[in-house]
Structure formats: C-alpha cells, structure tokens
Amino acid sequence: MSDAIDCAYCGCDVTAHDPVYVREADEGVETPYCNYGCLGARIKEDGLATGTTCSIEI
Numbered sequence: 001m002s003d004a005i006d007c008a009y010c011g012c013d014v015t016a017h018d019p020v021y022v023r024e025a026d027e028g029v030e031t032p033y034c035n036y037g038c039l040g041a042r043i044k045e046d047g048l049a050t051g052t053t054c055s056i057e058i
C-alpha cells in the first residue's frame with residue numbers, strides 16, 4: 001500500500017514536493033497540489049481569478 005497523494009493538477013505524488021492544500025469554504029475536503037506552481041497553473045487555466053476583486057483601478 002502506498003502513501004502517495006496525487007496532485008490535482010499534474011498527478012504527481014505531492015509527498016515528494018512542498019505540497020499546498022486548498023479547502024473550499026463550503027466543503028471539508030482538501031485538494032492537494034505539488035506546490036504553488038501547480039496551484040497557480042490551475043488557477044490560470046481555469047480562469048478562476050477572472051471577475052475577482054484582486055486589482056484596484058485608479
């Protein structure tokens with residue numbers, strides 16, 4: 001039996017990296033990513049920051 005945990009983005013074993021876990025506010029489930037690189041790539045590919053208030057227009 002393996003203790004491997006697959007990255008939600010690339011499928012690699014997150015235990016071999018510096019993993020990041022994301023938990024949605026309404027869900028108790030944590031989604032694993034190898035590192036911030038994989039998490040950032042998922043955010044960019046899926047357009048998850050589109051329409052957010054991450055920037056201020058002057």
